[in-house]
Amino acid sequence: xxxxxxxxxxxxxxxxxxxxxxxxxxxxxxxxxxxxxxxxxxxxxxxxxxxxxxxxxxxxxxxxxxxxxxxxxxxxxxxxxxxxxxxxxxxxxxxxxxxxxxxxxxxxxxxxxxxxxxxxxxxxxxxxx
Numbered sequence: 001x002x003x004x005x006x007x008x009x010x011x012x013x014x015x016x017x018x019x020x021x022x023x024x025x026x027x028x029x030x031x032x033x034x035x036x037x038x039x040x041x042x043x044x045x046x047x048x049x050x051x052x053x054x055x056x057x058x059x060x061x062x063x064x065x066x067x068x069x070x071x072x073x074x075x076x077x078x079x080x081x082x083x084x085x086x087x088x089x090x091x092x093x094x095x096x097x098x099x100x101x102x103x104x105x106x107x108x109x110x111x112x113x114x115x116x117x118x119x120x121x122x123x124x125x126x127x128x129x
Contacts, residue, residue, distance in 0.1 A: 027126055027127040027128045028058065028124045028125065028126055028127070029052070029054075029124065029125055029126075029127060030122060030123070030124055030125075031046065031048055031052055031054070031057065031105060031108060031123045031124060031125045032046035032047070032048060032108060032122075032123055033046070033120065033121065033122045033123075034046050034110055034120075034121050034123075035114075035118045035119065035120055035121070036065050036110065036112045036113060036114045036118065036119045036120075036121055037113070037114065037117075037118060038113060038114050038115075038116065038117050038118070039113065040112070040113055040114075043071070043109035043110060043111055044109070044110045044111075044112075044121070045107065045108070045109055045110075046107060046108040046109075046110065046123060047106075047107050048105055048106055048107055048108070051075055051104040051105070051106060052104070052105050052125055053102045053103065053104055053105075054099075054102065054103070054105055054125030054126050054127070055098060055099050055100070055101055055102045055103070055126055056096040056097055056098045056099065056125070056126045057070065057072065057082065057096070057097055057108075057123055057124065057125055058093055058094055058095070058096050058097070058123070058124040058126075059084070059088070059093065059094045059110075059121060059122070059123055059124075060088075060091070060092070060093045060094075060121070060122045060123075060124065061088035061089065061090060061091070061092050061093075061119060061120070061121060062090065062091070062119065062120030062121065062122060063090050063114060063115070063116060063118070063119040063120055064087070064088070064089055064090055064114065064115035064116070064119065065087070065088050065112050065113065065114045065115065065119035065121065066086075066087050066088075066112050066113045066114075066115070067084045067085075067086060067087075067088055067094070067110070067111075067112040067121070068083070068084065068085055068111040068112045069081055069082060069083045069084060069085070069111045069112075070082045070084070070108055070109065070110050070111070070123065071108070071109040071111075072099075072105055072108055073105070073106050073107040073108070073109070074103050074104055074105060074106060075103075075104035075105075075106050076104075080099060082097045084112075096126065105125065108123055110123070
């Protein structure tokens with residue numbers, strides 16, 4: 001009886017260790033999502049509900065879009081403009097654009113146009129340096 005209990009606890013412990021490793025394998029998280037309009041000259045704003053620390057951003061297009069720039073607002077009031085000026089096809093991602101060090105992101109402004117009526121944009125951040 002003791003061997004069965006020990007073996008069961010060992011099996012549960014190993015499976016939890018494996019799930020923790022899988023959870024940390026992907027170090028990116030979603031900062032926010034927005035929709036770009038066909039003739040949009042204004043920014044599509046993404047408020048970040050809580051301060052999210054990241055050192056880089058990546059943009060994914062959920063439809064065909066023309067991405068101009070992303071303005072990142074930080075907790076200390078500073079802003080950083082990340083320029084892209086490129087066409088993104090459906091499900092295409094940009095490369096990581098780094099800030100230099102981890103910073104607290106509070107909101108994002110995305111500038112661009114969609115090829116159709118609307119185009120979805122998802123902005124990712126990184127958990128690790």
